[in-house]
Amino acid sequence: MRMYYVAFTCALGLAVASPGFAQGQRPATPAPEREPLGALARANLAKPRPKPPFDLTGTWFIDQRNSQNTWRFGPTGPFKLTPEAQVHYDAAKKAQAEGKVYRDDIGQCWPAGLPIIMTRVWPIAMVQVPTAIYMISGFMNSLRTVYLDGRPHSDPDVVVPSFNGESIGRWEGDTLVIDTKYFVNDHHWIDSGIPASDQLHIVERIKLINSGNTLEIEYTMADPKGWEGDWKVTKRWNRVEDMDIAEVSCLPDLNQHMPSTQSKENVR
């Protein structure tokens, strides 16, 4: 009986100490401002900073007027893959030659991840504040945060790898430079048959052109586990004023009614 009492007392103590409980019981006092501040912390937002050269706030849509292959991030010139990446590339080529598709994980509801999430045929809403840019894709509501508050990349032993990676931005003249790393290395592709590894490193150089109506991003991508050297490609997005993003979820029963994702032409 005594043990039960001790356990109950400990549990009560833990509950009282938890932030959730405290929020409802204690007087509203400002939370201590510990570094690093969150991107939306008032003290962080209020820090003096140079005026940014442009504001990406708006809704953007990949420019497909010249090609429907703008979603691709594969090499545009000679390239050399690592042996482990070459296996996937060869399998994808074989599937393509047979009129099939190799490991279309996005069609099976896996997140697209960076960089392909940027070129889905869906609008992307961008909201810029002094400390960050929030990019929400209309495709699966994918959230990408680009930190602009001067923080470094996270400790590699602490960071949680993700499909969109960790993005740190800085201004260089009229250009926004975003450095992204810490990606997941499975079910994540930069093009058909070209996998992304946990060593993928992407640098984006962003300009706002055409009187603010066109977003241009030059991509430089390196992945020592995937290919030799850097791959570069430039893409454009158009500002759209008549669209919003909506809630989009790839639910488990969706593909029961999507013949293309269930057909025998999908090579897993």
Next chain:
Amino acid sequence: MKALLVGSVCAIVLSIASAALAHHSAAGIDQTRTVTIVGILKEFKWANPHSWMDVDVTDEKGETKVWSVEMTSPTFLARAGWKSNTVKPGDKVTLTVRPLRSGDPGGMFVSITLPDGRVLGQAPAAPRAPSQ
């Protein structure tokens, strides 16, 4: 109910529909032709990321199969004149689809002829660009 299978090539419509559905692969779809099916609508789902229809189609032998027809998102369907109640289960519908290459029943939506004779397609995914 008899299925009418009429092959035709419609390059312009194909390219538009391809853009609308390009976020997952369409490898299993025969991009070179369209077929027309006539059937009774079993279910119509108005949802993201895709709307879809299941249609009971009966062939010349009297065998009925369910055709699942993929569509684009409601955003682009609405721009082509669709509403969530444009069709309802039990409606007799005539659909033009790009069929599965395997020959299994199913395909990608191109257009529909409604019971009242109206024809609806789906708007291309790429919205109009801002003035340059």
